[in-house]
Amino acid sequence: MKLPSPRGSLSERLIDILGGGAGDLRAEPDGEDDLQLSLFICYELAYRGWDGVADEWEWHPALLGLRAALEDRFAQRLGRPEPADPQTVPAALAAIVAADDGPSLSGYLRGRSTHEQFREFVMHRSVYHLREADPHTWAIPRLAGRAKAALIEIQIDEYGGGVTGRMHQELFKQTMTWFGLDLTYGAYVDRVPAATLAVNNLMSYFGMHRARRGAILGHLTAYEMTSSLPNRAYGNGLRRLGGDAKATAFYDEHVEADAVHEQIAAHDLCGTFAQAEPELAGQVLWGARCALAIDNLWATGVLDAWAEGRSSLRE
Known part of the structure; x- marks a missing residue:
């Protein structure tokens, strides 16, 4: 899959880094589109990957740190499980x-x-x-x-x-x-x-x-x-x-x-x-x-x- 077009500053930075650019992945998403696209990009590395992106990115510590931060934001709207019989x-x-x-x-x-x-x-x-x-x-x-x-x-x-x-x-x-x-x-x-x-x-x-x-x-x-x-x-x-x-x-x-x-x-x-x-x-x-x-x-x-x-x- 080809890397998509960015939808905000975070996805733009993420796409640039995965494409070979330099930068810091510690950043906040601009909005919902930026959040969901950035998270989707991170997840896809564990499926079939992105064209031109090294497989090693799947387990890169900085990438995993970003993914965890985005997951936390996503999870805030999901509530929490409650005990059940x-x-x-x-x-x-x-x-x-x-x-x-x-x-x-x-x-x-x-x-x-x-x-x-x-x-x-x-x-x-x-x-x-x-x-x-x-x-x-x-x-x-x-x-x-x-x-x-x-x-x-x-x-x-x-x-x-x-x-x-x-x-x-x-x-x-x-x-x-x-x-x-x-x-x-x-x-x-x-x-x-x-x-x-x-x-x-x-x-x-x-x-x-x-x-x-x-x-x-x-x-x-x-x-x-x-x-x-x-x-x-x-x-x-x-x-x-x-x-x-x-x-x-x-x-x-x-x-x-x-x-x-x-x-x-x-x-x-x-x-x-x-x-x-x-x-x-x-x-x-x-x-x-x-x-x-x-x-x-x-x-x-x-x-x-x-x-x-x-x-x-x-x-």
């Missing part, structure tokens, strides 16, 4: 999902969106879907027993059972192709707003830290428990706009797969994890709440932009 975690997750009253972006895309609006939606989601499942895979070596097996079962489906063309990351490219979009990994990072980057940064914030292993499991479970119906709506919305079977394959795949994953994630993954590590039961629920809250903020921004007759993307 490990025996009730699956039921509590279901209650969190049932109580979610976020905006229905999927309903809008199903019945009202224009071709260009759906195309924008795909551009937003490409930042995650072209690396789908990767942030949650960080948790595998941090688990044991039944919880580990359950996570692997879910992730095997996400990665297409070892068949490249069935990987969800690859299926999404078919949707992007139908819209005539650039399939390059991270091609639209420059176009998406801070809220889209925050959705992705939350996964990395949870997934990259062993101390938040409960939160990344809750995050994944919230996604699985709220995925089947919206993906049915996305598929139907795309068909309304003329999308063919290849274009809708990504969404159609999730309708069936995530209905199964929902039960595995809530009971076999989070339920058994909470019983094995009861002190982290509350963290599981916190991770689920954070996932829904950050996604709702993003969806609200997208729908507000469209209601005002403007693009939800950056120029």
Whole structure:
């Protein structure tokens, strides 16, 4: 991925240093865009990296210090986990999902969106879907027993059972192709707003830290428990706009797969994890709440932009 354009003084300094310049990484972000982009740049060093940036930067002490400072600022809005009864975690997750009253972006895309609006939606989601499942895979070596097996079962489906063309990351490219979009990994990072980057940064914030292993499991479970119906709506919305079977394959795949994953994630993954590590039961629920809250903020921004007759993307 090419280094993006800066969105403030901190991201400008960070990009310059990673590109070979000299300077001090101790600085404050100018605002939300600067914060989220700088954090996204730091995190990406642990995924596929940036073109022309040495791999050694991933573990550079100054870079890690900056990342920790940015994470602290990001975490201030997330609240804190509260203790929970490990025996009730699956039921509590279901209650969190049932109580979610976020905006229905999927309903809008199903019945009202224009071709260009759906195309924008795909551009937003490409930042995650072209690396789908990767942030949650960080948790595998941090688990044991039944919880580990359950996570692997879910992730095997996400990665297409070892068949490249069935990987969800690859299926999404078919949707992007139908819209005539650039399939390059991270091609639209420059176009998406801070809220889209925050959705992705939350996964990395949870997934990259062993101390938040409960939160990344809750995050994944919230996604699985709220995925089947919206993906049915996305598929139907795309068909309304003329999308063919290849274009809708990504969404159609999730309708069936995530209905199964929902039960595995809530009971076999989070339920058994909470019983094995009861002190982290509350963290599981916190991770689920954070996932829904950050996604709702993003969806609200997208729908507000469209209601005002403007693009939800950056120029």
